[in-house]
Amino acid sequence: MDGVPYFREHRLGPRNVVDFLSDGIVVEVKKGKPKSTAQVIAQVRRYAAFEKVRAIVIVVEGKLHWHPEEIDGKPVVYISLAKLWGVAL
Numbered sequence: 866m867d868g869v870p871y872f873r874e875h876r877l878g879p880r881n882v883v884d885f886l887s888d889g890i891v892v893e894v895k896k897g898k899p900k901s902t903a904q905v906i907a908q909v910r911r912y913a914a915f916e917k918v919r920a921i922v923i924v925v926e927g928k929l930h931w932h933p934e935e936i937d938g939k940p941v942v943y944i945s946l947a948k949l950w951g952v953a954l
Contacts (some may be wrong), residue, residue: 877915889919913937
């Protein structure tokens, strides 16, 4: 991400390490099928609880049967690479 400041594997707090953080926007990438939707929900809810998080982007290779528009007043964007582009990671 040339010219865009970001942190990779950024620690928000104990047990809360996000894949990428840029200007308060968390990007969480899930390769393959997530182990469970419940785990992803819990993870995103934990991240949303941090004041420095302004929005969350969830990128998955396959499908996730959970598409919230916001959590704790923070926008959540869901992107499925397989659904949109047929991309294989």
